[in-house]
Amino acid sequence: MALSRTLRAPRIDLRFVIGLLLVCVSVAGVWWVVQTARVTQPVLVAQQAIVPGQTITARHVTALDARLAEASDDYVSPEALEEGLVAARTIPAGELVPVSATTTPEAIDRARVVVESALEIPGDVDAGALVELWAAPAVSPGVFDEPQVIVPGAVVAEVLSSDGMMAARGSRVELVVDRDRVAEVLRHASSGSALSVVPVAAEGGAR
Structure with a gap:
């Protein structure tokens, strides 16, 4: 008499799958943070005090590669010098030039x-x-x-x-x-x- 065997599909532990996904997400998150921290972009830093109403030119600032992450849009890039920016407040020497501290000549x-x-x-x-x-x-x-x-x-x-x-x-x-x-x-x-x-x-x- 022939013996018959019933084949069963292997059982997958759902908790194991969820744990594996969490590990992958965690590793991806750490990788993204590390990569983001390594990214730099050129911004302007004041070489001397810039007073309100003063046109910001290349002799007042210098370009600096900085790690700003999400704050990158808050600071002035070297390309913005071509737009004729004017200081809206005093910008001390050594400060990264924030967009909020600049304006147009007409607004002064x-x-x-x-x-x-x-x-x-x-x-x-x-x-x-x-x-x-x-x-x-x-x-x-x-x-x-x-x-x-x-x-x-x-x-x-x-x-x-x-x-x-x-x-x-x-x-x-x-x-x-x-x-x-x-x-x-x-x-x-x-x-x-x-x-x-x-x-x-x-x-x-x-x-």
């Missing part, structure tokens, strides 16, 4: 003025420093009224060299100010007010 509502400061400018005040501009109206020759702040948030564009007597009693400073403050600055300058540039202390610094 600031102007530059040169003032003679009655007070000597501290040696550590340079381009990009935040200052206040104070004015003491002239009452009579050599007599001035109480000083008041006329520009609370000016930015130093450049501390200019002074010669002769001006070097002894103050400093010439080029400031970036809001356009709606220009008329008042010019009025005080033309009427003989004593103008003083006063550095604004950084938060957390000495007071």
Whole structure:
């Protein structure tokens, strides 16, 4: 009598399959992270302080290969220099230039003025420093009224060299100010007010 055998398909453990898929996904994820971390792209870094309203040119920045991953679109690429970008805020030296800190010339509502400061400018005040501009109206020759702040948030564009007597009693400073403050600055300058540039202390610094 012939013996018959029933052939059965091998049973596959579903838990084993799920575990294998999870391992594959994990390995693929690690590989993707490693590969992404190795990818660099050229971005711009400021070689010097760039003040608001200043056109960003090749002499202000240099290209740097950086690993930015998902943040790559947040920073300015070298190709963007051809678009005539302008700084919307102060960009300190050494900072990667963020797209949010740039704008177009048409969007800038600031102007530059040169003032003679009655007070000597501290040696550590340079381009990009935040200052206040104070004015003491002239009452009579050599007599001035109480000083008041006329520009609370000016930015130093450049501390200019002074010669002769001006070097002894103050400093010439080029400031970036809001356009709606220009008329008042010019009025005080033309009427003989004593103008003083006063550095604004950084938060957390000495007071």
